[in-house]
Amino acid sequence: MTKVLTPTKTRAVASSRSRLRFAQLRDLALIPAIIVLIIVGALASDTFLTAGNLIAVLQQQSELSLLVLAEALILIAGKMDLSLESTIGIAPALAVALVISKEANGLGVGVPAALAIPLCLAIGALIGALNGFLILKLGLSGFMVTLGMLTMLRGIQEGLTQGKNLFEIPEAFTYLGSSTWLGLPASVWVCVVVFAVAIVVLAYFRQGRSLYAIGGNAEAAKAAGIRVDRVVWTVLIIGGLLAALAGILMTGRLGSVAVAQGNGMIFTVFAATVIGGVSLDGGKGTLFGALSGVLMLGLIENILRLLHVNGFWIKAIYGAVIIVALVVTRVATGKKQD
Amino acid sequence: MTASANEPSAAGEELAAEARNITKRFGRTLALGDVGIAVRAGESHALVGRNGAGKSTLVSILTGMQAPDTGEVTFFGQSAPPLQDRQAWQRHVACVYQKSTAVPELSVAENLFINRQSLGRRSLINWSKLRRRAAELLEQYQVSVGPDVLVADLSVEQRQLVEIARALSIGARFIILDEPTAQLDGPAIERLFERMRALQDDGVTFLFISHHLQEIYEVCQAVTVYRDAEHILTAPVAELSRPELIEAMTGEPGGLNVPGAEDRDAVAAGSEVALSLRGLSGDGFTGVDLTLRRGEVVGLAGNASSGKNEVAETVYGLRRATAGTVEVRGRVVPTGDVPQALRHGIGCVPRDRHHQGLVLGLSIAENSAMTVLDRLGPGGAIPPSVLTDRGRRAIASYDIVAAGPDQPVSDLSGGNQQKVVMARALASGPEVLVLINPTAGVDVKSKESLLGVVDAQARDGAAVIVVSDELDDMRVCDRVLVMFHGEVVREMPRGWTDQELVAAVEGIAEQ
Numbered sequence: 001m002t003k004v005l006t007p008t009k010t011r012a013v014a015s016s017r018s019r020l021r022f023a024q025l026r027d028l029a030l031i032p033a034i035i036v037l038i039i040v041g042a043l044a045s046d047t048f049l050t051a052g053n054l055i056a057v058l059q060q061q062s063e064l065s066l067l068v069l070a071e072a073l074i075l076i077a078g079k080m081d082l083s084l085e086s087t088i089g090i091a092p093a094l095a096v097a098l099v100i101s102k103e104a105n106g107l108g109v110g111v112p113a114a115l116a117i118p119l120c121l122a123i124g125a126l127i128g129a130l131n132g133f134l135i136l137k138l139g140l141s142g143f144m145v146t147l148g149m150l151t152m153l154r155g156i157q158e159g160l161t162q163g164k165n166l167f168e169i170p171e172a173f174t175y176l177g178s179s180t181w182l183g184l185p186a187s188v189w190v191c192v193v194v195f196a197v198a199i200v201v202l203a204y205f206r207q208g209r210s211l212y213a214i215g216g217n218a219e220a221a222k223a224a225g226i227r228v229d230r231v232v233w234t235v236l237i238i239g240g241l242l243a244a245l246a247g248i249l250m251t252g253r254l255g256s257v258a259v260a261q262g263n264g265m266i267f268t269v270f271a272a273t274v275i276g277g278v279s280l281d282g283g284k285g286t287l288f289g290a291l292s293g294v295l296m297l298g299l300i301e302n303i304l305r306l307l308h309v310n311g312f313w314i315k316a317i318y319g320a321v322i323i324v325a326l327v328v329t330r331v332a333t334g335k336k337q338d
Numbered sequence: 339m340t341a342s343a344n345e346p347s348a349a350g351e352e353l354a355a356e357a358r359n360i361t362k363r364f365g366r367t368l369a370l371g372d373v374g375i376a377v378r379a380g381e382s383h384a385l386v387g388r389n390g391a392g393k394s395t396l397v398s399i400l401t402g403m404q405a406p407d408t409g410e411v412t413f414f415g416q417s418a419p420p421l422q423d424r425q426a427w428q429r430h431v432a433c434v435y436q437k438s439t440a441v442p443e444l445s446v447a448e449n450l451f452i453n454r455q456s457l458g459r460r461s462l463i464n465w466s467k468l469r470r471r472a473a474e475l476l477e478q479y480q481v482s483v484g485p486d487v488l489v490a491d492l493s494v495e496q497r498q499l500v501e502i503a504r505a506l507s508i509g510a511r512f513i514i515l516d517e518p519t520a521q522l523d524g525p526a527i528e529r530l531f532e533r534m535r536a537l538q539d540d541g542v543t544f545l546f547i548s549h550h551l552q553e554i555y556e557v558c559q560a561v562t563v564y565r566d567a568e569h570i571l572t573a574p575v576a577e578l579s580r581p582e583l584i585e586a587m588t589g590e591p592g593g594l595n596v597p598g599a600e601d602r603d604a605v606a607a608g609s610e611v612a613l614s615l616r617g618l619s620g621d622g623f624t625g626v627d628l629t630l631r632r633g634e635v636v637g638l639a640g641n642a643s644s645g646k647n648e649v650a651e652t653v654y655g656l657r658r659a660t661a662g663t664v665e666v667r668g669r670v671v672p673t674g675d676v677p678q679a680l681r682h683g684i685g686c687v688p689r690d691r692h693h694q695g696l697v698l699g700l701s702i703a704e705n706s707a708m709t710v711l712d713r714l715g716p717g718g719a720i721p722p723s724v725l726t727d728r729g730r731r732a733i734a735s736y737d738i739v740a741a742g743p744d745q746p747v748s749d750l751s752g753g754n755q756q757k758v759v760m761a762r763a764l765a766s767g768p769e770v771l772v773l774i775n776p777t778a779g780v781d782v783k784s785k786e787s788l789l790g791v792v793d794a795q796a797r798d799g800a801a802v803i804v805v806s807d808e809l810d811d812m813r814v815c816d817r818v819l820v821m822f823h824g825e826v827v828r829e830m831p832r833g834w835t836d837q838e839l840v841a842a843v844e845g846i847a848e849q
Contacts (some may be wrong), residue, residue, distance in 0.1 A: 048349035054746065196448065204719055204720055204721070204722070205717075205718045205719055205720060206711035206712055206714070206718040206719075206720055207718050209704065209711060209720060210706075210711065212697070212699075212700060213697050213700065213708060216699045216700055217693075217694075217696065217697040217698065219693050219694045219695050220688075220693070220694050220695055220696055220708075221697065221708070222656075222694070223654075223656060223674060223676060223694040223695070224676075224708035224709045224762060225676045225677040225679075225680040225708075225709050226677075226708070226711075227677060272394070281699075283697065283699050284699060334517045
């Protein structure tokens with residue numbers, strides 16, 4: 001008795017194409033909402049549709065979008081990092097403090113100004129590496145470790161600068177955040193490039209696909225020969241690196257490093273990521289979705305500002321809007337958020 | 339295991355549970371099409387069918403988790419309570435699922451009385467009384483676990499007994515067992531059957547779901563077969579032969595058609611050695627020696643504590659060896675490192691497809707290519723066409739019933755999911771295959787095709803280790819090594835009988 005397998009080629013092909021199209025549609029679920037917001041904005045204010053305003057929206061969202069990219073990568077791999085909002089402050093603060101003089105609230109150790117950017121990125125990467133060590137090697141709770149890190153890093157920044165903002169930032173450091181290339185802020189270009197690279201890697205490279213495998217089922221990924229700890233650690237380091245890059249852009253845009261730089265941002269980061277369809281449970285979501293989440297929140301914020309909403313109420317309204325946005329997204333995508 | 343245990347049923351004509359004209363659709367999929375089942379009081383009634391036949395849907399309707407689109411359910415002639423009234427349902431019926439429905443981090447006592455911890459009074463919880471009542475209950479049903487133990491610390495067997503005791507204490511006299519034996523070893527299965535027979539004598543009725551047809555002949559009096567959402571037959575077990583039963587399940591005449599080792603030529607003693615284990619020791623096993631030649635299939639049998647799974651997992655790098663070596667074609671493979679094992683040409687179907695075998699949210703293509711993601715394109719690139727092609731080939735080669743390579747694995751039935759795991763193991767073209775429970779929880783047809791793959795791989799020159807509790811899986815092996823308490827105690831060449839193998843596995847020496 002010889003077993004011969006009977007291939008069932010015929011029925012395989014039929015519905016695969018429609019399924020693919022459906023998956024892509026899901027990715028575009030927020031586009032209608034964004035279009036509606038643009039129409040609302042145009043009706044609400046004459047300045048909304050001006051090039052100046054829209055470019056300002058993009059520039060403001062560029063820093064947020066880098067944090068969202070970082071968080072999306074980490075969430076897809078099944079972890080989370082709350083400390084990004086402190087990294088965006090401490091990384092440029094420490095790098096700049098090492099460069100500038102005591103009179104400008106720096107440390108006055110006289111590190112060459114050219115090293116400021118590499119230092120800043122290295123600090124971000126180091127924070128990610130430290131998070132990775134605590135979570136992966138010591139087996140601590142990722143939520144608590146990064147929450148502790150969030151508080152500690154903010155505290156270090158306050159202690160280091162004695163609660164003062166840092167001025168006299170080296171010009172090289174502010175270049176990216178303050179220049180304009182081809183009519184658009186350089187920071188927007190940076191984001192476009194970083195997102196484009198990340199989207200391609202996540203969709204078409206094994207390094208990217210392994211994030212989905214790990215976030216979906218780490219044990220199965222391990223049994224398939226994926227080095228789970230190494231990949232997750234790398235993602236946490238990239239997360240810190242991206243937060244530091246966002247810090248450079250923000251510092252350049254504002255011309256100084258505020259003590260509270262990034263403070264409270266993590267809420268918006270998570271909101272944009274979840275609205276963009278990334279699951280808090282890991283293994284699900286796309287960067288394009290996350291990016292549209294950022295755009296959506298940026299437009300909402302801009303419209304509220306153009307409507308001259310009372311400053312004391314803006315937080316309440318913003319919080320409510322995010323909850324409404326979650327509801328709208330839930331209805332629009334038909335997907336339970338977890 | 340004998341098929342002679344069909345004592346005349348003690349069942350009367352009264353029906354403990356009956357479902358009539360049940361139809362249930364999910365979207366466009368017909369899950370049940372005008373089916374019924376009638377379970378007589380006091381019998382053990384088997385419900386069998388291939389994966390996707392509609393068994394799970396029927397269970398969810400019989401337990402009041404879902405309402406049928408049409409049709410009705412009765413218990414002892416009474417209409418079933420409304421869906422919202424969970425407590426009324428619990429007094430009629432309970433189901434012990436493969437996955438625990440007990441709360442793992444609570445004690446056995448609290449689980450027994452969950453949601454009725456105050457024992458019928460409107461008062462604060464009296465913990466000492468709760469423990470006492472729990473102890474009495476456990477005593478009554480002869481469950482030998484303490485009331486203070488956490489459910490998380492129980493074995494599968496103990497957990498099942500606790501869930502049965504809970505159901506009985508609520509008043510249910512009709513209990514559904516959904517593949518209760520899937521995670522039990524031989525002696526535990528025997529104990530479960532003895533327990534079922536004793537409870538049957540006390541008037542408890544069982545609906546028993548299993549893929550092991552042998553078990554149905556051993557413990558059930560009647561059997562109902564579903565196929566493709568339809569009711570095929572209901573008959574006394576004694577009047578239905580095994581081939582007839584399989585024909586009812588598959589719709590094709592002829593019994594289980596698994597390939598046997600005898601169909602292949604014997605492996606020549608001088609042929610090339612593919613895998614050799616020398617003095618391999620690790621978690622739960624010591625000093626295992628094994629020489630596996632190309633084209634040879636070796637079975638590892640033993641009970642749950644024999645160490646057979648651990649040996650296999652160590653070969654594939656899921657565990658680190660404490661001593662000894664694993665060599666593939668004479669090259670030493672570092673242990674505890676799956677990527678190294680893959681690189682040396684070892685492929686593996688891991689123990690549990692949900693735990694280690696699949697990423698359910700990802701597609702068939704991605705799952706089946708997961709072991710070779712680094713080989714699909716330059717620099718780790720994964721060209722979509724290559725990935726889709728991989729998926730398409732897996733679907734064709736392993737007989738996977740699916741809409742296409744982009745379909746998420748979570749949509750597939752158990753048997754087809756297991757074929758994806760097999761595809762993943764074979765994607766790297768391994769010279770050595772390690773298969774742990776390769777046919778666990780799959781239907782007859784899928785089992786045939788999975789074992790057919792093993793046979794085909796051996797003919798192609800792969801060396802295969804099959805670790806399994808199922809005799810059917812062992813038939814494809816050229817020889818079977820029996821493990822007991824972490825050591826290989828016996829080697830059985832082709833031509834063993836079921837009795838010999840079972841005796842050896844249970845540690846009853848026959849030499």
